[in-house]
Amino acid sequence: MTDSQATTPAHDYEQDHGNSVAAWTGVALIMLGFLVSSIGVGILSLWVSIAGGVVVVIGAVAWKVLSSMGYGAGTH
Numbered sequence: 001m002t003d004s005q006a007t008t009p010a011h012d013y014e015q016d017h018g019n020s021v022a023a024w025t026g027v028a029l030i031m032l033g034f035l036v037s038s039i040g041v042g043i044l045s046l047w048v049s050i051a052g053g054v055v056v057v058i059g060a061v062a063w064k065v066l067s068s069m070g071y072g073a074g075t076h
Helices: 003-007 021-042 046-071
Strands: none
Touching: 021 046
16 A cells, blocks of 8 residues: 555545534524423423424524525535
8 A cells, every 4th residue: 555545535525514504503493492392291381382383493494594595504
């Protein structure tokens, strides 16, 4: 094996693993929504559970909107 083969990586491309503003924002809002929904189920409150579901939907929409605005993976 030559020196150039030993130092050449197997892949010449960079992966970002989805680390983006859109992904972090979407996941944070979705997790918050699930937490609120879980608390709503725990305290037997329909309105708190529904509010958590609304936050989950807002998180998904925010993720998509931010991605389309250029804040998604591969655009930073």
